[in-house]
Amino acid sequence: MKTSRRSFIQTGSLAGLGVLASSRGSLLSRAAVPGEKTGTQSTKRPNIIWILSDQHRAQALSGMGNTDLSTPTFDRMIGASRTGISGSPLCSPYRGSLLTGLYPHLCVPGHDCSMPEGSKTIAHYFRQAGYKTGYFGKWHVDGADHRAKGTHPSFQIVPPERRGEFDCWIGYENNNAQYNCWVHGHDESGSPVEHYKLPKYETDALTDLLLEHIRRQTPEQPFFAVLAVQPPHPPYVAPPEYTERHHPGTVQLRPNVPLVDEIRRQARTDLASYYAMIENLDWNAGRVFEQLRLSGLADNTVVIYFSDHGDMQGSHARIGKCVPWEESIRIPFLVADGHGKALPKIQDHTPDLINHVDILPTTLGICGLDSPPQLQGADYSGYFRRGRPVPDIDSAFLQIVDPGWKCGYASDRARPCSGVITRDGWKYAVLEGQPWLLSTF
Numbered sequence: 001m002k003t004s005r006r007s008f009i010q011t012g013s014l015a016g017l018g019v020l021a022s023s024r025g026s027l028l029s030r031a032a033v034p035g036e037k038t039g040t041q042s043t044k045r046p047n048i049i050w051i052l053s054d055q056h057r058a059q060a061l062s063g064m065g066n067t068d069l070s071t072p073t074f075d076r077m078i079g080a081s082r083t084g085i086s087g088s089p090l091c092s093p094y095r096g097s098l099l100t101g102l103y104p105h106l107c108v109p110g111h112d113c114s115m116p117e118g119s120k121t122i123a124h125y126f127r128q129a130g131y132k133t134g135y136f137g138k139w140h141v142d143g144a145d146h147r148a149k150g151t152h153p154s155f156q157i158v159p160p161e162r163r164g165e166f167d168c169w170i171g172y173e174n175n176n177a178q179y180n181c182w183v184h185g186h187d188e189s190g191s192p193v194e195h196y197k198l199p200k201y202e203t204d205a206l207t208d209l210l211l212e213h214i215r216r217q218t219p220e221q222p223f224f225a226v227l228a229v230q231p232p233h234p235p236y237v238a239p240p241e242y243t244e245r246h247h248p249g250t251v252q253l254r255p256n257v258p259l260v261d262e263i264r265r266q267a268r269t270d271l272a273s274y275y276a277m278i279e280n281l282d283w284n285a286g287r288v289f290e291q292l293r294l295s296g297l298a299d300n301t302v303v304i305y306f307s308d309h310g311d312m313q314g315s316h317a318r319i320g321k322c323v324p325w326e327e328s329i330r331i332p333f334l335v336a337d338g339h340g341k342a343l344p345k346i347q348d349h350t351p352d353l354i355n356h357v358d359i360l361p362t363t364l365g366i367c368g369l370d371s372p373p374q375l376q377g378a379d380y381s382g383y384f385r386r387g388r389p390v391p392d393i394d395s396a397f398l399q400i401v402d403p404g405w406k407c408g409y410a411s412d413r414a415r416p417c418s419g420v421i422t423r424d425g426w427k428y429a430v431l432e433g434q435p436w437l438l439s440t441f
């Protein structure tokens with residue numbers, strides 16, 4: 001059942017908001033998703049790779065006009081899409097909605113909450129369609145326990161039945177130490193992978209695992225794989241060869257960072273390392289495309305890059321996320337072929353409102369697969385593949401059910417929030433106990 005705005009408003013965390021007029025794009029001439037039916041020829045379904053980072057705001061890409069860093073791999077992926085929305089800008093609820101296609105209040109409502117028992121994830125649907133499925137990296141939908149005495153969240157073992165039905169799953173529940181990251185899981189045969197420490201910087205090591213996985217794939221059976229890394233999430237630590245390229249004194253701040261020395265000094269220091277982490281991630285994304293080429297799989301693979309939310313970095317005097325401002329909710333959403341080249345536009349505008357619940361049905365749709373009716377998101381695959389639906393969507397919902405109070409995570413300034421961001425660039429949000437926020441940025 002699709003969620004109407006009325007039902008969302010009635011069942012969500014707080015009051016919901018309005019609807020604006022919409023328009024539909026006309027078809028442009030080009031199309032080119034691998035596996036698309038062209039003319040009289042029908043090719044097999046494409047492989048799909050999700051590259052999911054943590055806390056990468058869309059403003060932190062050179063292809064979006066940011067001159068403080070260089071992201072050539074991601075910049076080449078900007079085409080039919082550029083950005084999306086983190087409708088619930090916090091790890092666990094975003095990832096729960098991403099994996100299940102359900103809004104947070106029906107799945108993972110807050111930080112460190114668990115996915116309900118029996119939840120069907122995207123791996124379930126891809127397996128039904130004959131895909132091999134693999135997951136590598138951060139999970140954070142199994143109730144991380146940060147308070148357990150003497151333990152660390154990456155030491156927490158996610159039991160096999162709670163790994164989302166992935167054929168291969170090597171990851172961790174949560175981790176905040178990029179040079180001290182421990183993983184566990186099971187391989188494609190179902191054999192346990194014992195808990196071990198990654199041998200190098202997290203993004204580099206997890207990418208290595210994905211590259212090994214790609215090398216094991218064959219053209220005969222399509223695969224869906226996820227690379228989920230924690231960078232550029234804090235602590236802001238990058239490999240030294242990237243860190244040395246960035247200096248706090250030269251970092252440009254967003255115009256909405258207030259003229260307060262302490263805030264600006266902290267933002268410049270954090271951003272310098274943040275950009276270094278993103279450049280390292282960009283390099284690793286390039287390694288994925290190179291491996292696809294070497295494995296002869298590039299012509300039949302689609303790679304989607306996105307993040308779970310952004311990072312305020314001093315804007316509006318805030319750090320982190322959990323708030324409805326652009327730096328928190330605007331994420332990259334980039335779709336490329338297996339050579340790293342953006343899929344061409346086949347609509348006259350881009351789906352910049354694609355939300356967490358929309359990514360699952362859109363990914364299935366890119367493979368020519370229809371979504372089961374219980375999913376609540378929209379299938380945007382018509383922006384990437386001819387013959388697929390182009391949803392008549394004019395807005396995306398924002399929803400923070402639990403900003404982290406229950407686990408002591410959020411500051412006392414974080415508030416439950418509900419809102420909507422519209423295609424014409426407006427945003428309406430209401431935060432519990434605070435005045436309405438109306439903004440165009």
Ligand SMILES: [Ca+2]
Nearest residue numbers: 054055091308
């Ligand atoms: Ca996160």
